[in-house]
Amino acid sequence: MEMQNQIKEYVALYESEVRKLADQLRNESMPQLTEELFSEFETNGNRMRYEAVYFGRRKFLSVLGLASVIWHEKEDIQKLEEVIREICAEECWALPAHVRRKENPNWRGVIDLFASETGQTLAHITTLLKDELSEDVITLAQNEVKARILKPFIESKVPYASWEQATNNWNAVCCGNVGSAALLLMEEGTEKKKLLERLNYALEHYYLEGFGMDGACQEGLGYWVYGFTYFTLFALAQREYDPSKDLMASEKVNAIVHFQQKCYFAGGRTVSFSDGDSRGTYPMGLTCCLADQYSDIRFPDTSYVQKLDGDSCWRWVGIYWSWYWTHRYLDDVQNKKAEEPKPLEQSGACVLQDAQWCILRGAKQTAVIAKGGNNGEPHNHNDVGSFHYLVDGEAFLDDLGAGEYTKDYFSEKRYEIFCNRGESHNIPIIGDVDQKAGKEYCADRFELTKDRNILFSFAKAYGIEAQKVYREIWLDENTGDLTVCDYIQCRLGVTVYENLITRLPVSVENDSVVIRGEKHCVILHAEGRKGEFKIKTVEHSNHQGILENINVIRWEVCCDEPQNSKIGIADSKICLHITE
Structure with a gap:
């Protein structure tokens, strides 16, 4: 019961942080992306200054989006509409490090991790707030997602890019985002069916093949969180859409699910091989989601959970689902549909x-x-x-x-x-x-x-x-x-x-x-x-x-x-x- 109460305290604090930050951002202007910043990576290899501004803009989108979903306040909705319009006006949703302007005349439409994330975010927010956002903002955002993400991917030959056949987190993030956006925005028909089949194939035959039967993510725990969050989001959404398609139902996925709890230690220390992090905070939302699905999931101490500002990229998928999945899990525990949270084993x-x-x-x-x-x-x-x-x-x-x-x-x-x-x-x-x-x-x-x-x-x-x-x-x-x-x-x-x-x-x-x-x-x-x-x-x-x-x-x-x-x-x- 103690850990359950700690999770309740976490989600209450999380909501208060969302409210406080949304109130602050409502009175600020978004930082502006410039050609000078974009070209820095091409000229000197620095990617941090452009990305600081880019992710600062996603901070507005994610925080005001979640505040609007939770409280439905008119001031939040109005500011969110301004933010959505500005995001839709960006010349390119992909990062400079993932774009080759000199070699690719269509660089503005490249689908990378963050372009796909932006598309999924806009598709999801406009769906959740379809009765509160203005019709022109919804139309603008959804048309941009279709034009920049869904249409180029659908019209491409396999593979769209190397990530479609990659055995790492790129596959899960990009395929998961494209698939989630498709489930939200595409009309029923052959085109949607073929797209989902293509994404399922990529996830099953490439992303999951990047894991052994032991479920370990050799890239590092942070990359496990990154890729598996998007994989889980799409897998569960697709299972709800079509119960005959269940990407979670395999022995290997069961092992992958339990990877996180093997990698945490006292003091919030984590396995840091490869490009891992020796002090990786963990995602409460994903952990709660998995605990809702698997009775033997164990939770690291809640003092090491990722806070609202713990993701410098301000990804909507992490920010929204940390709130939603945690609430759902607590409700299921209370209603005896899920077991109470268990701490890590110490020996x-x-x-x-x-x-x-x-x-x-x-x-x-x-x-x-x-x-x-x-x-x-x-x-x-x-x-x-x-x-x-x-x-x-x-x-x-x-x-x-x-x-x-x-x-x-x-x-x-x-x-x-x-x-x-x-x-x-x-x-x-x-x-x-x-x-x-x-x-x-x-x-x-x-x-x-x-x-x-x-x-x-x-x-x-x-x-x-x-x-x-x-x-x-x-x-x-x-x-x-x-x-x-x-x-x-x-x-x-x-x-x-x-x-x-x-x-x-x-x-x-x-x-x-x-x-x-x-x-x-x-x-x-x-x-x-x-x-x-x-x-x-x-x-x-x-x-x-x-x-x-x-x-x-x-x-x-x-x-x-x-x-x-x-x-x-x-x-x-x-x-x-x-x-x-």
Whole structure:
């Protein structure tokens, strides 16, 4: 009952924030998009200034749209009509980063993530408020959606763009938005039927194929939220429209549904492999929606839920459905149609075998999250064999997740950026060679033993003559202490380093490394070390474009040279002990 009351408090606060922000925006003018801002990405690769204005405009649309739906006040409706007219007058709904003006004469009509989102938003808002918005605004908005989104997609050959056959969130977002708009605006007939069949095929045969049977989203938890929200929205709307079509009814989707609850930890920490986020807030609306459908859904603590302003893109789908789905779930719980919300489990082990992830939980709210996988994954970082170590809500050994998205970040220069390189992860450095990018650079063994030991083999990830790279990780369930053992065979003369990453303060004391958190310290001991610990600080631009100082802990590992052998053997043991 406690969590149920917390969810009630959340939705009450959410509504008060909508009211307060709508009152503020009603007296403001929308920021203006300009050619100068649009061209910045083309000239210098910067996408943030244009997008700040673009999403600032979507803030007006989403907040005033929801306020109008909840309270139906004349002043909100009038301001919303002004906003809709301005959105419809935009030259292009797609972002500059997704448009190639020099190569595409039809660039103004490109359907990308945000053009499709804008179309779905206008279709939905004008449908919900069909009795309150003026007829000319409804006609204008719906005609724009048909002209910019539905008509170009319908008239295109398969694939409309690469996203129609992509196995990532682009597919779910764009197909989900096009499908949702079609269900709202298209008249019954052959054309609508064919469009829905095409979208179903794309979602089933491409988006869902991007997941293994374990349901893991290798792009990161934030991308799971992004793609699966739109997939769920369309799947449920289509099921209501035609009960014979149910995209949710498969074993794989059932596994995908339960992915989020495996990835949350104390302090709101989350799995941050690839372009993930180590402090990802979770969507209350989607979680409530899934809890309405599946009785074993578990909720992270409500203090880590995404707030109204938690999405810098101000997406309508997140903002509206966080309100609607949460209300519906609470009503269903009260009417005994759904079970009361359950908190996360605090212990145990979980293996996501297809993604090659393992999650172990122990005392003091500790967790170790380790991965094998390969270096050709969606939003890839060169991180095969890496892990992060959490204690009581703090990351003592970290995974940086997504860096700042720039033009270079998605170019051939991607692996020149610190957070995407092997050296920014908790993996050995062998012969001063970073891990290589590509699917062939992978782990060839990954398992969890009966004794809760995680075992890896990942020499292939380096693309050099490292004959063996074995790693074993063990988390003591009773103390939360962590042990990592590495065994590396390589050519004679090759230098092997251990390499660990943290955002927390680090010092070398009494032949050990001390990592200091707010609640605990972790003492790191290293067996098989040669020479001194070396601590260097690297400047990292995070996903929000904010510079952070990252501490890299590195030391050389003793490399034995067996007699009459051309092989060097590095045997390393790292022990991490928690103190108060």
